[in-house]
Amino acid sequence: MTTPSGQRPAFTPLDFQLVLLRRMADHNPELVEDARRTLGVSREQMREANKHWQAMARSPRARSAASRYRSVLGEPESTTARRIGDLDCEARTWPVPLWPDLRLEVLVAPDGRVWNEWLVRAPGAEGPGLRTVADLTPWSCTVDEAARAFAPARPLEGTAPTRWGLAFRAPDGEGVPREVEAEFTWGLLQRTRVSE
Numbered sequence: 001m002t003t004p005s006g007q008r009p010a011f012t013p014l015d016f017q018l019v020l021l022r023r024m025a026d027h028n029p030e031l032v033e034d035a036r037r038t039l040g041v042s043r044e045q046m047r048e049a050n051k052h053w054q055a056m057a058r059s060p061r062a063r064s065a066a067s068r069y070r071s072v073l074g075e076p077e078s079t080t081a082r083r084i085g086d087l088d089c090e091a092r093t094w095p096v097p098l099w100p101d102l103r104l105e106v107l108v109a110p111d112g113r114v115w116n117e118w119l120v121r122a123p124g125a126e127g128p129g130l131r132t133v134a135d136l137t138p139w140s141c142t143v144d145e146a147a148r149a150f151a152p153a154r155p156l157e158g159t160a161p162t163r164w165g166l167a168f169r170a171p172d173g174e175g176v177p178r179e180v181e182a183e184f185t186w187g188l189l190q191r192t193r194v195s196e
Contacts, residue, residue: 011052011072014039017098018049020119020186023162027183027190028138035098065114069094069106077103078123089115093122101125102142102188117162118187120144133170133178136192143184150180162186 018041025032036046056068069092070076076092083089088110093103096119107116120142121127128141130149135141143164147153156165164184169177172194179195 011049011056013073013094013097014041015049015052016072017096018046019053020096020098022046022050023160024185024188024190027185031138039098064112065117066092066106066108066112069104069114069117073104076106082107093120095122099139099188105187118143118164118184120187131171133172133180133192133194136170136180136182136189138190139188141189143187143189146182146184146189156181159183 017039018036021032021035036043057065073094077095078091078093080091080093081088082091084107090108092106092108094106096102096104099119101122102119102125103122105116105118105120106114109115121144127145129135130141130145136146141149143166146166146168150166150168150170153166153168156167158164162185164187166182166184168180168182170180172178181193183190183192
């Protein structure tokens, strides 16, 4: 979509939420449709937002990913120094109105490169009670929450950018341990495969 002057309108935090949803639609179209209606936008607006985001990311004159998030979402709600193994980085978080208990977390290296971008539980928000396979419903938990609840979890290669996987054991309703592969998009659980 373009303005009468031929320029694209500014990309907004609402548009960014549509980008998150567009990637999740591959696994949970019904949940995405409900969320889209909640936001009061059309499928076309969701497609256009995703197209605009991809164009911004791939443009030869593209801003760095870190500055792109700041330009779209504004100043971070929080900025925290973090050490991951031997590496220092900065964790920047922004609220995501569609999921009030979650935050978008972007890990930025000292040279400004983005190492990771995903949804995490907001500080002080109560996480889900993850005890059995039945608790692993779409959009119920983040990568970190599932990994902690069912440790030790093994990371799996994602099927696309912004997708992650975890393999772990979790009890079924009768307490029998099952092998589980969980798939996450933007850090939010989308689906699980449970071995018999």
